[in-house]
Amino acid sequence: MIVCRSGVIVASMLALGSGVVQAADSTATAVVQRLNDTLLSTLKDGESLGYDGRFKRLQPAMAKAFDLGLMAEKTLGQHWKTLSAADQERWRALFSDFSVANYAANFDRFTGQRFDILGEEPSVNDTTLVKTKVVTPGTEDVELTYRLQKIGGAWRIVDVYLKGTVSELALRRADFASILERDGFEALATALRGKIADCAAGRAKRDRL
Numbered sequence: 695m696i697v698c699r700s701g702v703i704v705a706s707m708l709a710l711g712s713g714v715v716q717a718a719d720s721t722a723t724a725v726v727q728r729l730n731d732t733l734l735s736t737l738k739d740g741e742s743l744g745y746d747g748r749f750k751r752l753q754p755a756m757a758k759a760f761d762l763g764l765m766a767e768k769t770l771g772q773h774w775k776t777l778s779a780a781d782q783e784r785w786r787a788l789f790s791d792f793s794v795a796n797y798a799a800n801f802d803r804f805t806g807q808r809f810d811i812l813g814e815e816p817s818v819n820d821t822t823l824v825k826t827k828v829v830t831p832g833t834e835d836v837e838l839t840y841r842l843q844k845i846g847g848a849w850r851i852v853d854v855y856l857k858g859t860v861s862e863l864a865l866r867r868a869d870f871a872s873i874l875e876r877d878g879f880e881a882l883a884t885a886l887r888g889k890i891a892d893c894a895a896g897r898a899k900r901d902r903l
Contacts, residue, residue: 720849721814721849722814722822722824722840722842722849723811723813723814723824724849725759725824725842725848725849725850725851726759726811726824726826726840726842726851727811728755728758728759729755729756729758729759730809730811732751732752732755733752733755733797733801734809735751736748736751736752736797736798736801737801737802737803737804737807738804739751740801740802740803740804741802741803745798745799745802745893745894745896746894748797748798748801748802749794749795749798749894752794752797752798752801753794756793756794756797757790759850759851760793760850760851760852761843761845761850761851761852762786762789762790762793763786763790764845764850764852765789765793765852765853765863766785766786766788766789766790767782767786768852768853768863768867769789769863769866769867769870770785770867770870770871770874771867771871773870773871773874773879777879781879784883785879785883788883788886788887788890789886791890792886792889792890792893795889795890795893795894796893798893799892799893799894799896805830805831806830806831807828807829807830807831808828808829808830809826809827809828809829810826810827810828810829811824811825811826812825812826812827813825817841819843820843820844821841821842821843821852822841822842822843822849823839823840823841823842824839824840824842825837825838825839825840825858826838826839826840836856836857837856837857837858838854838855838856838857839854839855839858840853840854840855841853841854841855870882873885
């Protein structure tokens with residue numbers, strides 16, 4: 695099932711709220727930190743902005759912090775090469791809209807969260823991991839790790855891991871593959887458009903965590 699509000703997505707949105715580390719713009723941590731400011735302001739202004747306002751505020755910040763095009767490709771795995779160039783471009787646009795819609799649907803209310811960036815470390819294939827922790831009053835702390843890769847000379851987020859092990863891309867790929875293999879690409883595109891509509895209408899909050 696494709697959902698607009700999963701445990702990984704919601705937790706990762708929160709973790710990108712407001713970090714405690716200040717860094718130069720050339721570092722991977724700085725990419726997360728820079729996005730933090732926009733996400734936290736969106737969270738605090740969420741009710742007054744409404745969904746459309748949150749979407750418009752988040753879209754450019756997310757496009758700058760994430761490589762959504764690369765993530766869109768990776769979510770389809772081996773199926774990516776079977777698509778025409780036009781369908782590949784259509785999927786990139788749909789996945790990007792879905793990603794922003796997911797954040798806009800859930801960044802609607804501030805409840806006293808604290809978001810800490812714990813540090814960064816080098817990882818495989820010339821990537822860097824930025825570790826974070828979400829502290830929310832009355833709930834258990836959540837640890838998340840962001841994988842960043844240098845693309846075109848700039849660090850970009852390419853995956854998010856819950857508890858350091860559960861890959862957001864892997865979860866999406868499993869969801870999307872089941873629809874692709876059963877019903878084909880057009881059915882998957884229709885399902886994703888439906889989830890974007892759910893986000894906009896506020897129906898996403900009823901999906902499972």
